[in-house]
Amino acid sequence: MLLVAVGVVAAQESRPSPTRVWVLAGQSNMEGNGWLDGSAAEPDVRILRVEGDAARWEVGVEPSHRAVVPKDLPGWAAGPPKVGRFDGRKGASPGVAFAAHRARTTRSVVGLIPVAVGGTSLDAWSAARKSDPESLYAKMLARVKASRMKPEGVLWYQGEADAVGKPEAAATYAARLDAWIADVRRDLGSPELPVIAAQLCRYVVERDATGWNTVQEVQRLLPSRVARTECVATVDLSLDDPIHLSADAERRLGVRFAKAAASLFGEEDAPTSGPRPLKIEIEGPRRDRIVVTYRGVNGTLSPATRVQGFSLADATGKPLPIIFDASVDAARPDTVLLRLAASVPEGAALWYGRGLDPVCNLVDDEDLAAPVFGPYRLGQR
Secondary structure, eight states, rough: OOOOOEEEEEOOOSOOOEEEEEEESSSSHHHHEEOOOOOOEEEEEEEEEEEETTTEEEEEOOOOOOOOOOTSSSTOOTOSSSBBBBBBBBOOOOEEEEHHHHHHHHOOEEEEEEEETTOOOOGGGGGGGTSSSSSSHHHHHHHHHHHSSSSSSEEEOOOOHHSSSOOHHHHHHHHHHHHOOOOHHHHTOOOOEEEEEOOOOOSSSSSOOOHHHHHHHHTHHHHHHSSTEEOOOOOOTTBSSSBBBBBHHHHHHHHHHHHHHHHHHHHHHOOOSOOOEEEEEETTTTTTTTEEEEESSSSBOOOOOOOEEEEETTTOOOOOOOOOEEEEEETTTTTOOOOOOOOOTTTOEESSSSSOOOOOOOBOOOOOOOOOEEETTTTTO
């Protein structure tokens, strides 16, 4: 394995070194682009800083990232940006909130190894580039080596660069993501290393949404394809610009990541991984009700009424605006009942979160959100 040699020096502060570490990889929503709001440092969170040939653990405070710039990334010839590709006013990411929650629930000191770079495609992260010490993949391996720690897992938020205007990239995203996870596990010497991915959030732009929804579905189904993985939803979270999560949303995402980690590890009192569609059925003699049953619900789905985000399309993909009510079933707190103004036509499909900028608000009592899904062909066996 080719790695950049990076020396480790002792932490410059009296706080202890981490006992658990996580890699933060992906693009700008992992790097952090929420407006910084002066959040306090977390004493039980440490962030690995690498500068030149020295690495040190620093107290955990946003912004968590300093860019790891590949030499072939267009437009970055002048060197790394200061913070999150902006001027220092942005940079809030999910990292510190994640680590703080893990530190409290595991009674440990949690370290973060930040390696995300905004605007990067999955191919830019390819293990095929690891022989180049300036590549993203080699930089990631080098920083893990510099930490002298075995990662507890990887948090992954990437896909935007593969989802818009690149149908061929979206179509192959599943195979490439699964291969990337296998490569990371091999090169870090941890064949069951947990990987928790974020599902893409909203994108407020007028473009074709096919690739975006395709990548979201790939991410949702990751746990069904690859063992020891999980996916957390973001579609309900607020934005600070057309594509980047706000500081508050990043903190909520960090806690969602932490709860997913606890669920993967089977820790005591850990919540489940959150609502996941289990069964979708058409009911009623007029075929004018759709029942969506979720698994993994912590407590009760909410809001009780005016659930937003579900939509129908006919066999050609044309919207069917016939859902007039979506509510949580009072007798089944893990179930959403959709009432329709007309019968479901043959070949119709159901979506949750279709498009680039849907309004979705379905969560459980742990603030774990229902993920985007679709198209689900109704009546399929």
